[in-house]
Amino acid sequence: NGVIKNALERSGLTRCATVVVAVSGGPDSLTLLHCLDSAARDGGIRLHGAHLDHGLRGEASTADARYVSEVFRSLGIEATLDHADVPSFRKEHKLSVEDAARRVRYDFLGGVAAEHEADAIALGHTADDQAETVLMHVLRGSGLTGLVGMQESARRKIAGGEFLLLRPLLTVSRQDTEAYCQALGLEPRRDETNLLPALTRNRLRSELLPLLEQYNPAVK
Secondary structure, eight states: OHHHHHHHHHHTOOTTEEEEEEOOSSHHHHHHHHHHHHHHHTTSEEEEEEEEEOSSSTHHHHHHHHHHHHHHHHHTOOEEEEEOOHHHHHHHHTOOHHHHHHHHHHHHHHHHHHHTTOSEEEOOOOHHHHHHHHHHHHHHOOOHHHHHOOOSEEEEEETTEEEEEEOTTTTSOHHHHHHHHHHHTOOOOOOGGGGOTTSHHHHIIIIIHHHHHHHOTTOO
């Protein structure tokens, strides 16, 4: 919780700020949500939840949405849940599954933030996501901007508006979010597409990073 509160202070958000929090149902986003909820209960911010079913995993996606909806309800947080047809969007724009899902997701979050006049959108990216992102940039051929990776807070134009993207968990590991959820008795949803070797990020996570850690255990 201290990590979240410090990130909120560094971001410059006022105590009356409205923050849209993106929740997939996995351990990272559940940790983000519960920590932000703690900050909100201390009078720091107002939260609005957001969850998008990407239409990629059939009944599993539907079950994720039901689970996340119940989490929001149990915390008393108003939320927007929606469904998207990422496969069709991917085909129309000739994108990879990863790129199509990301574009559709950010458009959704931007729309929710605009509708509720939010000051920021909070995302559950962790230190592991940061390591994977920087490594992907390196492999694709990156300048210095790509090597910087994701920022804890940065303004970005999304869906016709400009919003502050807040990533307060960038110094927290995926192992830490798993432990946090276990400590709170939470049961995160598991996205089996994170195991598919056809996706570049998955191969980096399961194959390349473990190999690099043999050379430098602190490579992440």
